[in-house]
Amino acid sequence: MDGRAEQADWGEALRRTIRRLREEHSGRSPELPPGVPPIVPDAALDPDLARPPDQDLHRLLDAVPQASLLAEPVRDGDGAVLDLAVVVVNDAALRHPHHPEQHFRQTADGHGVSLREAYPGLWTDRFADAVEDVLRTGHAARGLPVRWDGAGPDGSARSRRERLTVHRLGRRLLLLWTDDRTEEVARAAQRIARVGWAEWSLRDGRLDVSPGLAVLLGRPADTTTLSLEQMLARVTETARPELHRALDRLLTTGADIDVLTELYGIGFPRRVRLVAEVVRDEDGPIEGLRAVLQDVTELYESQRRLREQQEETERQARRADAEHIVVQRLQDALQPRSATLDGLGVSSAVAYRPAEGRVGGDWFKMRQLPDGRALLAVGDARGHGLDAVALMSMLRHALAGLAFTGALVESLGGWLNRIACDESDESTATAIVSRYYPDRDLLRWICAGHPPPVLLRDGRATLLASEVGPPFGVLPTVTYRAAETHVRRGDVVLLYTDGLIERRDQDIDVRLDALCAAVEAHAAEPALQDLVDAVVRDMSGPLSEDDATLLAFSFNH
Incomplete structure (x- = not known):
């Protein structure tokens, strides 16, 4: 289905509402406050400007709730990155039960500590390639899967899966850890409960989707963004009018909606419960919407079969009653x-x-x-x-x-x-x-x-x-x-x-x-x-x- 066909499927009232909201927002584009310079890419900065005083580095990283550290690349004669030397470690990392605090306590601020030695198993080919890519392009590498193997506080062997995000700050790298189990549990919950979420921005029209929703829509699990048109194109023809009216009511009144709809996905159309709310800053204008969708096809079918069984039971009971009356009269x-x-x-x-x-x-x-x-x-x-x-x-x-x-x-x-x-x-x-x-x-x-x-x-x-x-x-x-x-x-x-x-x-x-x-x-x-x-x-x-x-x-x- 091309874009024109998808656009034709939209409800006219919903399209008018979205256009009106965008026009209102176009007049509210915030200007930069006086004296605030525009953002300059790291590649345009002088390396020395990217090195604030050490005390500021400590305060900055300690304000980050995640385990994080600042490291400087260690290169060979050809410029290839061999290791990362730790510059600053924040308190969250030092308090983390699985992070090698003893290595960072050996020298002041952990400066000069080898990341490869402190985190055995971290330096894989994939991680090394990601570091090179971040240093070259300035684009962050997010959600890198890493595995930390080492000894726990009691000396027992420990192994932990985590995810690592790497940002470039000048010529240095900022590493932030997240517990990999959190995302795994979230993915498992979406898969088991057949649920997914989406958040749509009115300003740029982008629809961010979760892996569970991507799978529900028949898309690859790593799909992260869609357009609203693409999303609505997955709604079956019979369900579109009611969903369009519900979305228009949501964007017009700001009142939450809870509707049952149908989506084309994997196999036959799926019955989906959609609960949505608008996104706004307190009493500010509507910025978009967020929604949670749950596949209730099996539940709906079970309820339908139960209703049919109940109706059949009632029919059989009525037939039995009628037969009993006839038989009783005949016997009499x-x-x-x-x-x-x-x-x-x-x-x-x-x-x-x-x-x-x-x-x-x-x-x-x-x-x-x-x-x-x-x-x-x-x-x-x-x-x-x-x-x-x-x-x-x-x-x-x-x-x-x-x-x-x-x-x-x-x-x-x-x-x-x-x-x-x-x-x-x-x-x-x-x-x-x-x-x-x-x-x-x-x-x-x-x-x-x-x-x-x-x-x-x-x-x-x-x-x-x-x-x-x-x-x-x-x-x-x-x-x-x-x-x-x-x-x-x-x-x-x-x-x-x-x-x-x-x-x-x-x-x-x-x-x-x-x-x-x-x-x-x-x-x-x-x-x-x-x-x-x-x-x-x-x-x-x-x-x-x-x-x-x-x-x-x-x-x-």
Whole structure:
């Protein structure tokens, strides 16, 4: 993108604001106070003028907070620099725990001390070249990486990485040390936190950038300056209008901004948080701005994915609630909570305890048949929700129709098993299917993987022995064998689903004993419905996870 294209991307209001501020500053260019001479390059100075009195040198360097020293080049016959002779060392250097104070204390002011001897490892080819370049051009060498190897105060070997800045003062050199770890930590912090900073000068239009920001913009890490146009050209087309308005507001009002924008950098556009403030001297005019930028792409994407997950969870919850309502209504329609057997001398009662938040596949069927007999059945379709209710409905209605054939319960069980097997591999159900013969006081029944019935007789509850076959839907060809129980006047037979007795913390035999105990405890209840309600209450608890149905028949014939 050329300069004209970049300029075209600027917001017009932002450009006008910058022009206005520059015009205002052009009328405020400071003049040199009277009597102050202009700056003269070191190369134009007489060498003797560059040597103020020694006392002044001490005071000057002691005012510098960094470890620093003044040194004079030691040259060979050809003029090449062989070493640096220390002229003055400041207090900061003498107090520095890693600087060789003992060398500088040997002679007054350290004058004549060899820098190569005082700082082993300092004089590398790179450092020597930098010294020659500074002496020749007068341009400072900044941030030279150096390594100091020596002994610490306790005599132990020490090694320290630092950075050195070298300035020319006449024919001498001023050396200033900075701890290399400070810059390394700053670079590491920018890299780890994906953050960078920039400072823009209104006067010259230069934008100073940190290594972290340079990398974020897809530039080499050693990039130190850009133009504002180059910086804004990295902003994506969709994000530019809002950022231009924010920058214009910043330069117009001086109020800090905190915006989310997008930058072209490495790979796909990055989401970046930009916080900026104006630069000014107290209440003076705006001189520029400084900004901190943080790459929040991963954070933004994480938040977006979290929002999507939350929305999906809410959608699933709404669907589950809607499904639960539909299933509950369907189950209520298919599963009446009461039934009567008129004319057969049989009273019945039923109690149902739903599982919390779920609808299961419990079902029962009581029907007086045309031949004067009765169909008494209870079952539990595998699973929960619509699939369980669908299987429950299919088996229940199939049994209602098949029972009219007058076939024995063994045949009814085989037919129901075939229906479940033909439905799907997951369509399984347990059941007790019985037929009551009032003329013989006989109850014939089959058990398809279901808990055994309970007989309450003379106040004592016992489990009825049965021929247990596999649940419906497990094996396509199964022969079920019927058990027979002769009932007496006053007997109560209880059929139930496994949700009434199963608990994670107790064995099934213990729970069956508890069921019989609960039935006996409430055997004297005046009404059959009171009995089943009390038993369900006793058998329910905080660990009840499945729905439960209890069906009771009292024989009064």
